[in-house]
Amino acid sequence: MTEPTAKSNVETVRGLYRSFADGDLDAVVDTWDPDIELIETEGLIGSGTFRGADEIRENVFAGLANDWEDVSVVPERYVDGGDSVVALIDWSGTNVETGKSAAFRGAHVFDFEDRKIVRWTSYADSALFNEAHRA
Secondary structure (H helix, E strand, O other), rough: OOOOOOHHHHHHHHHHHHHHHOOOOOOOOOOOEEEEEEEEOOOOOOOEEEEEEHHHHHHHHHHHHHHHEEEEEEEEHHHHHOOEEEEEEEEEEEOOOOOOEEEEEEEEEEEEEEEEEEEEEEEEEHHHHHHOOOO
16 A cells, blocks of 8 residues: 655645635645745835735735735746745736736745745736836
């Protein structure tokens, strides 16, 4: 009898995006180490480094929910680096206040320890994102 194999880090990241698309943030958080660090692109409105699930939920996910509608983050390609996984993404959404849409290609880098995400670094086109905030 063979033992079940652990889920690969790429499979974990795929599941994270599926959960996000389904609006299941608890399942997203389940992929994280308790001390996760999320680094948003410098120059992006709302950018910064956020630590822990509560701070990320309050500052990143709540901001997305309050400021954007029809947000879509579609991974186009995964690059498996073992303990680091890169997802090349297409991001789009419409700013609630201005009604302007933004769409750009970006990347997320996920660093793992013990099968949990310990660092999530986001690379985005800050000019396109920020322009949608301007009336």
